[in-house]
Amino acid sequence: MRKLLCYLKQERKEAILAPLFKLLEALLELFVPLVMAKIIDDGIAAKDTGMVLQYGGLLVLLAAIGLAFSITAQYYAAKAAVGMGAGLRSALFRKIESFSFSDLDDLGTSTLITRLTSDINQVQSGVNLVLRLFLRSPFIVFGAMIMAFTVDVKAALIFVVTIPVLSVIVFTVMLVSIPLFRKVQAALDRILLRTKENLAGARVIRAFAKEDEENANFANENEYLIRLQLFVGRISALMNPLTYIVINFAVLAVIMAGGREVYLGHLTQGKVIALVNYMASILVELVKLANLIITINKSLACAKRIEEVLVRTESMTEGDIMQAQPSEYHVEFCDVTMQYPGSAKPALTNISLQVKRGETIGIIGGTGSGKSTLVNLIPRFYDAYSGTVRVNHVDVREYTYAHLREQIGVVLQKAVLFSGTIRENLLWGNEQASDEELMAASEVAQAGDILAQKGLDGRVEEGGKNLSGGQKQRLTIARALVRNPDILILDDSASALDFATDAALRKAIAQQGKKRTVFLVSQRTSSIMHADRIIVLDDGAIAGIGTHEQLLKECAVYQEIYMSQFKKEGSHEK
Numbered sequence: 001m002r003k004l005l006c007y008l009k010q011e012r013k014e015a016i017l018a019p020l021f022k023l024l025e026a027l028l029e030l031f032v033p034l035v036m037a038k039i040i041d042d043g044i045a046a047k048d049t050g051m052v053l054q055y056g057g058l059l060v061l062l063a064a065i066g067l068a069f070s071i072t073a074q075y076y077a078a079k080a081a082v083g084m085g086a087g088l089r090s091a092l093f094r095k096i097e098s099f100s101f102s103d104l105d106d107l108g109t110s111t112l113i114t115r116l117t118s119d120i121n122q123v124q125s126g127v128n129l130v131l132r133l134f135l136r137s138p139f140i141v142f143g144a145m146i147m148a149f150t151v152d153v154k155a156a157l158i159f160v161v162t163i164p165v166l167s168v169i170v171f172t173v174m175l176v177s178i179p180l181f182r183k184v185q186a187a188l189d190r191i192l193l194r195t196k197e198n199l200a201g202a203r204v205i206r207a208f209a210k211e212d213e214e215n216a217n218f219a220n221e222n223e224y225l226i227r228l229q230l231f232v233g234r235i236s237a238l239m240n241p242l243t244y245i246v247i248n249f250a251v252l253a254v255i256m257a258g259g260r261e262v263y264l265g266h267l268t269q270g271k272v273i274a275l276v277n278y279m280a281s282i283l284v285e286l287v288k289l290a291n292l293i294i295t296i297n298k299s300l301a302c303a304k305r306i307e308e309v310l311v312r313t314e315s316m317t318e319g320d321i322m323q324a325q326p327s328e329y330h331v332e333f334c335d336v337t338m339q340y341p342g343s344a345k346p347a348l349t350n351i352s353l354q355v356k357r358g359e360t361i362g363i364i365g366g367t368g369s370g371k372s373t374l375v376n377l378i379p380r381f382y383d384a385y386s387g388t389v390r391v392n393h394v395d396v397r398e399y400t401y402a403h404l405r406e407q408i409g410v411v412l413q414k415a416v417l418f419s420g421t422i423r424e425n426l427l428w429g430n431e432q433a434s435d436e437e438l439m440a441a442s443e444v445a446q447a448g449d450i451l452a453q454k455g456l457d458g459r460v461e462e463g464g465k466n467l468s469g470g471q472k473q474r475l476t477i478a479r480a481l482v483r484n485p486d487i488l489i490l491d492d493s494a495s496a497l498d499f500a501t502d503a504a505l506r507k508a509i510a511q512q513g514k515k516r517t518v519f520l521v522s523q524r525t526s527s528i529m530h531a532d533r534i535i536v537l538d539d540g541a542i543a544g545i546g547t548h549e550q551l552l553k554e555c556a557v558y559q560e561i562y563m564s565q566f567k568k569e570g571s572h573e574k
């Protein structure tokens with residue numbers, strides 16, 4: 001919590017001024033019943049119109065000054081809360097950006113989105129309310145009680161009994177409803193998650209005709225939320241009749257005791273009205289206070305979720321080496337074992353491999369055999385559990401992230417593009433690249449036809465939804481090539497391309513002048529068979545290394561893969 005308060009400290013001036021102005025407004029409010037008493041006793045009773053107008057004017061003045069104080073307080077409270085929210089949002093975003101793939105896997109992206117958006121909003125509105133009410137409400141409750149004593153001690157004793165009773169009712173209702181509110185939030189979270197999954201998977205739902213089932217599931221979750229909210233609503237609704245019964249009895253007691261005092265000549269009618277007004281103010285403030293405490297509780301729960309992310313220590317820290325001398329072996333794996341957190345068994349076991357500069361390495365194996373895991377260790381998307389991965393003979397953990405990754409062009413299995421223009425997307429590879437360089441990279445990536453059709457200024461919609469799978473893959477390859485990297489990793493990134501385009505792509509990459517080390521991950525033997533060496537992975541271990549011809553002779557796993565695809569392709573041709 002202390003960490004979050006730092007962000008409020010940056011808005012120190014506003015955070016002090018907001019409650020101060022609210023306090024001034026409350027101070028003025030406490031005088032209103034006294035002025036009313038004066039109007040009744042000195043103006044109306046004495047039929048003195050001048051006096052009524054004079055005090056009436058004072059009331060208007062008090063209201064106007066109070067309004068000005070209140071607006072000023074609202075302004076500062078909003079400014080402090082929004083400023084804190086903005087600071088928090090940037091800090092959280094920066095923190096999330098610093099997370100490694102393992103951290104993101106561990107936390108889950110949907111909860112990070114909720115924390116970055118609705119949790120921060122909740123904290124923001126909590127801070128806004130606290131700044132306005134945490135001084136004002138207790139001040140009015142105690143102030144009104146003290147003012148009541150200054151009006152009439154005997155009648156004020158009724159307040160001494162009423163306030164604790166009212167407090168007990170209000171705070172009991174609050175204590176009962178807070179855990180229920182937490183349940184409501186959790187139910188809301190589930191509904192949000194379901195909505196998000198449904199929107200993301202809308203096409204799959206249609207394809208499997210699961211709309212009715214999904215509608216029914218959503219209706220169930222919604223029904224549960226409605227029942228919970230109604231229950232919470234009923235409990236909260238109990239507060240009003242109960243408190244009004246107490247307050248009405250207290251008002252009755254004030255009027256009866258006051259009436260007797262008026263009759264005896266010890267109290268004026270105006271003062272009785274003032275006492276009734278103080279009683280009403282106390283009730284209103286107690287209800288506000290209860291709502292404030294509920295909001296504080298909700299905000300604290302959200303603040304805790306935000307803080308969990310902010311104080312999380314990253315599972316990987318970067319080194320400080322910026323450049324290394326080119327060495328004989330460009331990429332080395334030394335007895336590398338990789339196990340994902342929470343997994344029962346390693347995804348890679350005892351991998352040792354030395355790759356020379358300029359070599360093209362094909363990586364093949366069944367699904368889940370560890371191909372992506374192997375290449376993801378080179379740009380340090382994950383750290384090896386044991387063993388070392390080296391680039392230019394330097395452990396990847398010793399490089400700064402930026403300097404390690406600027407040597408490597410990665411095309412991930414899932415082609416991700418961002419909304420904007422094609423040019424903006426390609427420039428991610430190298431911000432300084434000229435249009436000619438972008439076009440040249442696109443030609444190599446076999447994306448020339450896309451550019452001819454759409455141009456560099458062609459729009460890419462959210463998630464590249466206006467492009468086909470193959471078009472997206474070719475643009476992501478072009479983006480990696482724009483960087484002109486020393487190491488190029490294509491992780492099954494030509495899976496949506498037809499055989500001819502795939503072959504043309506490999507040929508164009510090989511023909512580029514640069515002595516580039518290439519890792520080609522694929523499930524298709526045809527994509528990797530021309531590589532200098534092929535690594536066959538089987539259940540996380542190397543089952544064979546060699547050329548296509550060597551492996552066909554010596555490696556049973558490779559033979560099996562090749563034969564299964566050869567037969568399949570043969571049968572297609574028939």
Ligand SMILES: Nc1ncnc2c1ncn2[C@@H]1O[C@H](COP(=O)(O)OP(=O)(O)OP(=O)(O)O)[C@@H](O)[C@H]1O
Binds near residue numbers: 341347370374523
């Ligand atoms: N982020 C992750 N967290 C936990 N386990 C993972 C993660 N990514 C992969 N795995 C597991 O590690 C193993 C190897 O996965 P990997 O993605 O490297 O296989 P692959 O050979 O690339 O498969 P495919 O060809 O299907 O993409 C699998 O058992 C997979 O379930």
